[in-house]
Amino acid sequence: MSLFGRYLTLWVSLCIFAGIGLGHLMPGVFHAIGSAEIARVNIPIAVLIWLMIIPMLLRVDFAALRQVGRFWRGISVTLFINWVVKPFSMALLGWLFIGWLFRPYLPDAQIDSYIAGLIILAAAPCTAMVFVWSNLTRGEPNFTLSQVALNDAIMIVAFAPVIGLLLGLSSITVPWDTLVISVILYIVVPVIVAQILRRRILDGKGEGALNDVLKIIQPYSLLALLATLVLLFGFQGEQIIAQPLIIALLAVPILIQVYFNSGLAYLLNRVSGEQHCVAGPSALIGAGNFFELAVAAAISLFGFTSGAALATVVGVLIEVPVMLSVVWIVNRSKDWYERGPAVSGKLKPESVSR
Incomplete structure (x- = not known):
C-alpha cells in the first residue's frame, strides 16, 4: 500500500480541519467554486472526481469476465452481498440509527439527506x-479481478435503479x-475512457508500462480525493462546529454494515466450500465501498452542503482502519475457516494441517 493509502485516515482528518478553517477564512472562494455549475454539475468537482475515478478504473480488465465461472461460489456470494x-x-x-435512535442529536432538516448518503455509499x-x-x-488475484470487473459492469445498469428504489x-x-x-458522467464515461486508455497503453508498451502509469497517476488520484474533501468540509464546517458529534453518529451504521456484510460473506463462502484465498477478498469486496463514486453521486444529487455528501465522506474517513481490521480477522481465522466441513473436504491433508 502506498504512503497515501496507508495513512488515508490521517490525510482525511487533516482535510477536515483544513476545509473547516479555509471555509471560515475564505467563504467567497468556496461560494464561487460552488456556483461553477452547468446543468447542476459542478465543474471543479467533476474534474477532481474524474481524476479520482479514471485511475481506479484503469486497473480493471473487463476481459477478466471470462474467468467468472471458475469461482462461481465466491462470485455468487459477493454478488448476493453487494446487490441484495x-x-x-x-x-x-440508516432508518434505525439516523432516523430514530440518533434523531434528537442531529439537525432535523438533514435527517433524510444523511440516510440518502448512507444508501448511496452502500x-x-x-x-x-x-x-x-x-x-x-x-x-x-484472478478472482478479485473478475469480481471487480463484474461489479463494475453491473454498476453501469444497476446503480441508478437500486438507489432510486x-x-x-x-x-x-x-x-x-x-x-x-x-451515472453517465461518473460511471459510464469514466469506464469507457479508462478502457480506451488501458487498451492503448497495453497495445503500445505492454503490462509493465500500464503498471508504471498507474504508479505515476495514483498519487494524483488521491490528491484529487483530498482536494474534494477540503472543498466539502469548507461548505460543511458550520454544521460540524455546531454539532461535532455528527461524524461519530454517522460512523455507527457504517461500521455495523462493514462488519455485518464482511462476516456474512465470509461465513457463506465457508458454508459453500469456497477456498480461503477466494473467501478473503469476497468478504472485503462485500464490505468495501467505491467511495469516490458515492461522494460524486451525493454531491450531484443533493449538493455540497447536504448531509448526504457528509455521510459519504465519513465512509472515506473510516475506510482504511476498518478494512484493515477485517483483513486481520480474515488472516487470523484461516485455520478455523479451513476446518469447516465443506472446505476441509476439498483440501489436501497437508494444506489443512499448515
Missing part, C-alpha cells in the same frame, strides 16, 4: 482499494434526471 444484502441493510440501519461496491485488501489476505422506500424524493446524469 448491503444496500437494503444500510437503508435499514450501493457502490468497492473497485480500487479491494486490490490492496486482496493482496494483504493473499487472495486469489431505496430512496423511494425511504420517502426521499429522487431527482431522476440528475441521477441518470450522474
